[in-house]
Amino acid sequence: MSVTVETAARTAPAAVIVGIDGPSGTGKSSTSKAVAAKLGLRYLDTGAQYRAITWWMLNNGIDVRDAAAVADAAGKPSLVSGTDPAAPTITVDGQDAAGPIRTQEVTAAVSAVSAVPEVRARLTELQRGIAADGPRGIVVEGRDIGTTVLPDADVKIFLTASAEARAARRSGELSGKDRADLAATQAALVKRDAADSGRKTSPLAKADDAVEVDTTELTLNQVIECVVTLIEEKRTA
Numbered sequence: 001m002s003v004t005v006e007t008a009a010r011t012a013p014a015a016v017i018v019g020i021d022g023p024s025g026t027g028k029s030s031t032s033k034a035v036a037a038k039l040g041l042r043y044l045d046t047g048a049q050y051r052a053i054t055w056w057m058l059n060n061g062i063d064v065r066d067a068a069a070v071a072d073a074a075g076k077p078s079l080v081s082g083t084d085p086a087a088p089t090i091t092v093d094g095q096d097a098a099g100p101i102r103t104q105e106v107t108a109a110v111s112a113v114s115a116v117p118e119v120r121a122r123l124t125e126l127q128r129g130i131a132a133d134g135p136r137g138i139v140v141e142g143r144d145i146g147t148t149v150l151p152d153a154d155v156k157i158f159l160t161a162s163a164e165a166r167a168a169r170r171s172g173e174l175s176g177k178d179r180a181d182l183a184a185t186q187a188a189l190v191k192r193d194a195a196d197s198g199r200k201t202s203p204l205a206k207a208d209d210a211v212e213v214d215t216t217e218l219t220l221n222q223v224i225e226c227v228v229t230l231i232e233e234k235r236t237a
């Protein structure tokens with residue numbers, strides 16, 4: 001019996017930790033979910049957590065431009081992320097926040113909230129706990145996963161794409177009046193990236209040991225295959 005247990009322990013694939021970073025609209029969420037589902041890994045959307053804490057601040061009358069007020073409130077909301085790639089979830093104080101965190105109001109405010117060190121410290125600790133809590137490994141996507149949250153990740157990917165391609169992808173998700181407003185979509189993306197790259201604490205950045213994948217000319221399936229191959233290579237190395 002003990003021989004069987006030892007054999008199983010030796011042959012079980014080690015949990016793999018994957019960090020996927022990049023600017024807005026490069027395909028992090030779509031790629032990360034699909035890769036996690038294909039490889040039987042968990043999935044964590046850290047952007048959803050920053051959006052969720054921003055939503056809570058807005059709902060509770062906190063001025064998101066007042067960094068001291070945001071810092072004081074950073075520990076108050078209870079955030080829970082579900083990590084099934086087929087159905088990721090996010091709740092704030094027990095309330096489903098998946099829909100409300102995607103509004104324009106939250107998108108416009110999130111960079112100010114995510115620049116506050118106390119917010120980042122809280123969410124980084126939460127993210128590390130989730131990544132460590134499970135046998136199967138995980139794909140974690142965000143802006144600072146490779147540099148700060150999981151610097152020892154087994155595989156680090158940094159997705160990029162031209163601003164034009166990213167705006168076109170985002171506009172494809174919209175309809176009616178919004179769809180026509182490609183230039184405004186692009187300007188908003190570029191503005192958010194500049195704020196995320198320019199903050200002092202764990203800015204959006206490529207880790208030195210991350211593999212950069214320019215997705216401008218790639219289909220989503222090509223990007224998914226590319227990332228799966230990089231992970232499989234690492235697993236068999």
Ligand SMILES: Nc1ncnc2c1ncn2[C@@H]1O[C@H](COP(=O)(O)OP(=O)(O)OP(=O)(O)O)[C@@H](O)[C@H]1O
Pocket residue numbers: 022023024025026027028029030031047169170172173215218219220221223
């Ligand atoms: N390689 C690709 N080719 C065409 N469309 C793509 C590609 N990758 C992603 N998309 C589409 O672009 C849109 C944005 O993708 P996604 O939400 O995955 O990006 P993201 O990097 O997670 O963005 P954000 O950081 O703003 O959350 C989605 O509609 C997605 O289907």
Ligand SMILES: Nc1ccn([C@@H]2O[C@H](COP(=O)(O)O)[C@@H](O)[C@H]2O)c(=O)n1
Pocket residue numbers: 024046047048050051110111112114141142143144145192196
């Ligand atoms: N690791 C991360 C992830 C996200 N952010 C901030 O959240 C915003 C929303 O992220 P999306 O991926 O949902 O677009 C993003 O613009 C950042 O301000 C972060 O700081 N760190």
